Amino acid sequence: MKVIGVHLDRCTGCKTCELYCATERGSNSKFLLRSVQEAPLPQARVRVEGCNQVPVTLQCRHCRQAPCLDACLTGALVRDPETQMVVIHENRCIGCWTCTLFCPYGAIYPWPQRGIALKCDRCLYMENPICVDVCPTRALELVDVDEFEALLHGKRAKLIQEGTAFKKDGKMLLLDLVK
Amino acid sequence: MDCVIIGAGVAGMQAAFSCRQHWPQKTVTLIDAEAEVGYFRTLLPQFMVRTLAQSKLFFWKPENDPKLVVRSGLRVASLDRSNQRVILENGEKTAYERLILAPGGRPIVPGICARSSCDGIFPIRNLASARVVQKWLPDHSHIVILGGGLVGVKTAAHMARPELSVTLVEKEDQLLPQALSPRAAALVKAHLERKNIRIITGHSVEDIQVQGGELKAVQVGAKGIPCGTLLVAAGSVPDVQFLKDSDLLVKGELAVTPALQTSDPHIFAAGDAVTIQRDGNFTPWTWPQAITQGKLAGRNCYAKDPVQLNAFSRVNSMNLDGLSLVVLGAPVMGAEAVVYSRPGEGICRELFLKNGRIVGGALVGDISGAGVLHAAMNAGVEMDITDEDLLKPMSRALRQISIRCSRPKRRALFK
Numbered sequence: 047m048k049v050i051g052v053h054l055d056r057c058t059g060c061k062t063c064e065l066y067c068a069t070e071r072g073s074n075s076k077f078l079l080r081s082v083q084e085a086p087l088p089q090a091r092v093r094v095e096g097c098n099q100v101p102v103t104l105q106c107r108h109c110r111q112a113p114c115l116d117a118c119l120t121g122a123l124v125r126d127p128e129t130q131m132v133v134i135h136e137n138r139c140i141g142c143w144t145c146t147l148f149c150p151y152g153a154i155y156p157w158p159q160r161g162i163a164l165k166c167d168r169c170l171y172m173e174n175p176i177c178v179d180v181c182p183t184r185a186l187e188l189v190d191v192d193e194f195e196a197l198l199h200g201k202r203a204k205l206i207q208e209g210t211a212f213k214k215d216g217k218m219l220l221l222d223l224v225k
Numbered sequence: 226m227d228c229v230i231i232g233a234g235v236a237g238m239q240a241a242f243s244c245r246q247h248w249p250q251k252t253v254t255l256i257d258a259e260a261e262v263g264y265f266r267t268l269l270p271q272f273m274v275r276t277l278a279q280s281k282l283f284f285w286k287p288e289n290d291p292k293l294v295v296r297s298g299l300r301v302a303s304l305d306r307s308n309q310r311v312i313l314e315n316g317e318k319t320a321y322e323r324l325i326l327a328p329g330g331r332p333i334v335p336g337i338c339a340r341s342s343c344d345g346i347f348p349i350r351n352l353a354s355a356r357v358v359q360k361w362l363p364d365h366s367h368i369v370i371l372g373g374g375l376v377g378v379k380t381a382a383h384m385a386r387p388e389l390s391v392t393l394v395e396k397e398d399q400l401l402p403q404a405l406s407p408r409a410a411a412l413v414k415a416h417l418e419r420k421n422i423r424i425i426t427g428h429s430v431e432d433i434q435v436q437g438g439e440l441k442a443v444q445v446g447a448k449g450i451p452c453g454t455l456l457v458a459a460g461s462v463p464d465v466q467f468l469k470d471s472d473l474l475v476k477g478e479l480a481v482t483p484a485l486q487t488s489d490p491h492i493f494a495a496g497d498a499v500t501i502q503r504d505g506n507f508t509p510w511t512w513p514q515a516i517t518q519g520k521l522a523g524r525n526c527y528a529k530d531p532v533q534l535n536a537f538s539r540v541n542s543m544n545l546d547g548l549s550l551v552v553l554g555a556p557v558m559g560a561e562a563v564v565y566s567r568p569g570e571g572i573c574r575e576l577f578l579k580n581g582r583i584v585g586g587a588l589v590g591d592i593s594g595a596g597v598l599h600a601a602m603n604a605g606v607e608m609d610i611t612d613e614d615l616l617k618p619m620s621r622a623l624r625q626i627s628i629r630c631s632r633p634k635r636r637a638l639f640k
Contacts, residue, residue, distance in 0.1 A: 095619040102623060116520070117513045119267050121284045138281060140268065140544075143592055144513060147542040147551050150600035152619055156549060156592060 047130045047191045050168060050175055052103045056185035059101030063177035063186060064090040070176040086159030091166040092177050105166035106153045108132050117148035133167045228526060229311055229321035231301050233257035236496025236519035237327035243523025245293055252292045258300040261352050267512055269355045270383040304471045306489060323526040326494040330461030338457055341433045345440030348457045349376055365453025366390060369443050371430050373400040377458035382545035385420035393422055394445050396429040404552045409573045409587045416548040416571060463498040484531035485522045495522040509539045540599055551595045553602060554585025565615035574615045581607040594618035
């Protein structure tokens with residue numbers, strides 16, 4: 047199972063991922079300059095939250111015990127049996143926003159103009175997630191869940207070595223939360 | 226017969242799925258009084274006005290599992306606990322090894338409505354009555370909805386259509402009195418009034434006029450309102466009459482432990498009918514709670530060490546035909562209120578905090594950050610949040626939660 051990992055130390059909060067996600071996955075034209083003229087305006091499934099000093103790139107973590115799956119009233123949110131991704135069937139979504147209320151990461155967004163909830167499905171039917179492809183600082187990376195521990199271990203070791211762990215106290219390592 | 230589940234609402238259904246998943250060798254029998262089961266009760270308002278296709282109403286396919294038997298249209302009369310049998314109203318007896326009670330609720334119908342034996346009065350609760358209402362509405366377009374709670378408000382919002390004339394009647398002085406503060410409720414009221422829904426608060430239906438066996442008008446306060454359809458959404462009560470001789474009820478309530486176990490170790494319960502005994506009684510009565518409880522009851526029924534429920538919140542969310550609404554909890558006496566409000570744009574975001582911890586709140590019109598605030602409330606995170614922070618809660622709230630999550634882990638690295 048591959049998910050999108052976020053290197054928060056590399057994220058500059060440029061929102062390139064947001065722009066391209068909305069264009070590629072939300073627009074009809076698939077071109078940035080045309081998509082900004084569409085109505086309703088295309089919405090991104092990945093968001094850069096946080097403040098300027100500490101940008102936090104947020105997208106669905108595809109939790110193993112996903113609260114949104116329990117909360118969904120219509121069965122629109124399901125776990126894809128092949129890839130284990132939590133995906134939304136837009137034709138079943140009625141826009142009640144219960145999943146939005148139950149996502150502890152705040153990674154499911156209402157799109158009231160279309161009456162559906164939006165969430166990252168890791169661009170399941172594409173070769174690579176668009177946000178990973180376009181990230182200029184390589185802050186987003188496609189990683190296998192099973193390789194997380196090794197990746198985290200290396201990252202922690204580096205942090206300790208550099209003695210910067212406490213200095214960056216406010217900078218959450220988002221990968222920590224996905225186990 | 227291995228596991229018998231009484232009630233095939235969402236809690237009963239989830240209990241059945243969960244039991245089959247965790248204990249695959251056991252057969253599960255679902256017994257329900259309704260003829261049709263496995264539908265989304267919360268979608269009935271849309272179904273009644275035909276804005277939701279019937280195919281989207283059902284969530285269950287009966288042919289999926291041969292070890293899951295559904296017996297619909299059968300009402301349970303009583304329990305014979307000493308012989309571990311369920312006695313049905315038709316006299317049939319069904320033995321059980323484990324029993325899960327998920328009978329749900331039955332609608333409260335005020336006396337004035339119950340006494341009138343005319344056509345046109347319908348409680349909003351089950352699919353059978355929704356089907357009748359669906360056929361009834363085109364010829365009886367003057368509608369009065371009795372009850373301004375979540376069900377009544379949601380029904381009114383979906384019935385706001387040009388061909389229908391809708392009046393919403395609430396006996397308290399505001400809509401959603403058990404969920405929202407007066408400030409937030411005023412926005413909901415303004416939204417419904419913009420949709421040409423007439424709202425009468427502080428009164429109830431006091432008289433009913435009948436002509437030719439059909440409802441003709443209702444009297445609300447001093448006003449007479451022409452009305453061909455009266456939809457009753459005055460709440461519901463646990464449907465536990467069949468348990469009255471079973472010794473499972475405590476003061477008339479189906480009391481369970483946080484592991485959803487009744488006083489009988491072979492009997493579990495879930496959904497709208499239960500009262501969880503934990504630091505006082507807890508009765509959430511929300512859809513997500515019913516699903517969570519159903520899953521847990523199905524898992525626990527054969528478990529040696531039953532797992533306890535860990536989510537005790539009454540949160541709810543809905544889209545009132547254009548107005549997004551999230552309820553984190555009703556206003557709490559003595560709590561500090563943090564409010565960000567733009568009434569002109571229909572936005573009111575408020576949190577109630579006690580000792581810095583979120584104990585309730587509501588987001589009306591703009592629900593961004595609802596999930597993070599809900600998570601912070603459940604985790605009991607001490608929040609440092611001001612009125613302005615609610616303008617864009619993600620940065621502040623997420624940062625406060627994330628720092629708390631990451632600190633212990635990083636400190637542990639240095640031990």
